[in-house]
Amino acid sequence: MWDLTLWWEWLNLAARWLHVITAIAWIGSSFYFIALDLGLNREIPGPADGEEWQVHGGGFYHIQKYLVAPERMPEHLTWFKWESYATWLSGFALLSILYWAQGELYLIDQSKVDLDVYEGALLSAAVLAGGWLVYNTLCQSRLAQRPTLLMCLLFLILVAMGYGLSHVFTGRAMMLHLGAFTATLMSGNVFFIIIPNQKIVVADLKAGRKPDPKYGKIAKLRSTHNNYLTLPVIFLMLSNHYPLAFASHYNWLIAALVFLMGVSIRHYFNTMHAKAGAPRWTWGVTIALFLAIIMLSAAGRETEGDDPPLSGAALALAQSPGFDAVQKTIAGNCSMCHAREPLFDGIRRAPKGILLETPEDIARNGRAIYLQSGVTTAMPPANITYMEPDARAVIRSWYRNADLQGLEKL
Secondary structure, three states: OOOHHHHHHHHHHHHHHHHHHHHHHHHHHHHHHHHHHHHOEOOOOOOOOEEEEEEEOOEEEEEEEOOOOOOOOOOOOOOOOHHHHHHHHHHHHHHHHHHHOOHHHHOEOOOOOOOOHHHHHHHHHHHHHHHHHHHHHHHOOHHHHOHHHHHHHHHHHHHHHHHHHOOOEOHHHHHHHHHHHHHHHHHHHHHHHHHHHHHHHHHHHHOOOOOOOHHHHHHHHHHHHHHHHHHHHHHHHHHHHOHHHHOEOOHHHHHHHHHHHHHHHHHHHHHHHOOOOOOOHHHHHHHHHHHHHHHHHHHOEOOOOOOOOOOHHHHHHHOOOOHHHHHHHHHHHOOOOOOOOOOOOOOOOOHHHOOOOOHHHHHHOHHHHHHHHHHOOOOOHHHOOOOOHHHHHHHHHHHHHHHHOOOOOO
8 A cells, every 4th residue: 555666656657648648738728829810811901910710629619910019908808828838847847857866777877877766866956057048148149140040059959958968867768858948948938038028018018018029039039949849849759659760879869850840840830820831841850850760770879888786776675585586587577578689570679678597687677577567467468478466476576675675666
């Protein structure tokens, strides 16, 4: 009942569920307003900058846009901000639950650099906070007058960050942190720049003052950045489920090409929504970039070197009673797929990149084994190897005995 591993796993799922829901709300509203703004009919005379008639859900909507505001401010304004804030907060919670609290397994790669988990967590936080400070400083410099150059510089920063993190963190953590950093920029733009600037304009209008147009220009620049960063963020957040993306020596370069794909895809839709044509050449660019990613993933598969010695929770689980029996169970039911060279027909790479061949592999993945094959019957899939209930009981007993002895869990 009070198995902390189960509670922690459900907390993980709850945070992930909330994160996905809020991200859908934020990205959906962002896409809608970008398409709406670019597609407004600006040939209709009147005080509005453009208008549009739309139909949805059995009703008709008449939408008008004003560059600054109508002559008389409405009593009620709907602010689209909480979607962004909730997405970042839930994402930060998920980062803490999965990568900081379980840093031994997901965050730190001891074969690259010898860091304690808390040091990795501090580095993770510094990347997010420091990255925002650097980005915000650049946006407030003269580069704001040269938006294309600024975007190119931001791209180079992202590439350099990916390369650097790939030499410290695991591949999946590197990808995730690039996504988290990008999401921090996007949400920071909303929280620190876009919404405050809009509130200044509203306050000026209510006070009868003429708003300074610079606030709109600043917000527009940050909104443009968010527009082009949205698609790469989604890819990076999903990448942790696909070892071909993160388990590669070229994972940082794959991430860089993903950012370029985001630009080419958004350029097509932005141009189309603006009724300025359909630049189909972007299709060719996007496909070429995707093919390059596939080739990099095949050419840059990580080779197995000497694993670092077991420590912490992994060492505790390896020394827990019943470990020999668990090894036999895993060897007979799991290792044929979760191997460096899988033996099961149709499987060329270990699913999710999880290896379960050696005692060290099993100890490091003890928590996943317990949840996937002990508590639940998720693995083997469809119980294809006919793992018996007694074998699952062996796994549960092994893991719970380690816990009852007060050993730190994975």
